Amino acid sequence: MNEKGVALLITLLIIFTLVGMTVGFSQESGVELNLAGFGRDEARAAAAAEAGVASALSVLNADNPGMDSLREDWGSFGKDIPLEHGNEIAVSGFIRDECGKMNVNALLTTDGSIEPSRRKRVERLFSLLGLGQENLDPLLDWLDKDDDKRMEGAEDFHYQSLEKPYPCGNGPFISPGQIKLVKGLGKISLFGEEQEKGLDDYLTIYSDGKININTAPKLVLQSLSEAIDKGVAENILEYRKENNFETIQDIRKVPGVTAQIFAAIKDTITTKSSAFTIQVEGHCNGAVRTVTAAVSRENETIRILYWRVS
Ligand SMILES: [Ca+2]
Ligand SMILES: [Ca+2]
Known part of the structure; x- marks a missing residue:
């Protein structure tokens, strides 16, 4: 064998x-x-x-x-x-x-705080999904180790005062289902243009933190950089219909993916x-x-x- x-x-x-x-x-x-x-x-x-x-x-x-x-x-x-x-x-x-997908656990730095550039990407994704600060703040509060509530966030005090209380994570998610425990995120079921996708189509806790450009859905691609608009993201999907990205450099072959865009995203993408x-x-x-x-x-x-x- x-x-x-x-x-x-x-x-x-x-x-x-x-x-x-x-x-x-x-x-x-x-x-x-x-x-x-x-x-x-x-x-x-x-x-x-x-x-x-x-x-x-x-x-x-x-x-x-x-x-x-x-x-x-x-x-x-x-x-x-x-x-x-x-x-x-x-x-x-x-x-x-x-x-x-975006790895929410990868938002955490080794000292238990939120990494600013990864936060920016998740913020863009949330905004594209139609989710606001009232959804992002509780997610960040769940992850960060401190007990300081963000403006629209929720820390342990909130979760302990629920009818069926549970503790705030104050650390990485251990199972995918835990994301639904975050204030406001449990109620979100379906969204996207055709209302066919759920939060678990966009968020993960399992990847190495890099986004595979061969498999990422349109809105995740758009979240990688402000410079990637809907048109460029659609060009990437179009390219994928006939081709694989064998290396990350291949993304330069897609119309609209400029040298500036590539420089901005190259450290955050993968093809594996x-x-x-x-x-x-x-x-x-x-x-x-x-x-x-x-x-x-x-x-x-x-x-x-x-x-x-x-
Ligand atoms: Ca916290
Ligand atoms: Ca393979």
Whole structure:
């Protein structure tokens, strides 16, 4: 077995261990997974979703990590054809690049304060998404280590006085779901021109902080620099339909991307991805189970960072 094969086998072993843990936790918290009549179908739906995740992992494992674009196999995983569609079992899902999004944890400097130029980019993204200071300030307050409330922000005092109180993070997000705990962000469901995108299409906690220009959505591209307007961002998307950005210098081939724009963004962009989300839904006779996994990829080794069955 080659090195990649070994890595995949280890990954699968981790999955099975984690699945065991998830069931264990569920039983501890009093959730009975084997409800009469539903047990068999739900277990089969979960098993189908897990098998789908395993197949997504093998797609990522076979991928060339030297460049990552939506035109690769992982980009179309589960897209046009369902992964499986039989009489009883149906499976659908996708692989999403986390490096096409803004990493909110990367806003933090090592001393627990907010890095000004990264803040500027997130501010631009929020504004493009139609989110204002009342959404940005609580996010920054959640991340920064101090307890000083920004003008429209929220610190521990706010979260402790909720009907169901919880502490303010005052540090990086540990799971993607935590972003919804930030004041005002939990209520935001869909936005964008066609109202088809959610906050998790734009924000991540898993990337290395650089934005992959092969996969970033239009508004993330626009947020990279004030000089990138809607037209330039659309030119980038147009270029991507036929080409991959093999190196960051390739972006200069896009009409409108000037030397000044390139100089402003070159340290914040990449053409490779180091983190992905896999989401697979398993259906069995009406029972549905969804497995969401976040994975990192470093030196061709894939590691599971997050695993949730719902
Ligand atoms: Ca690739
Ligand atoms: Ca704080």
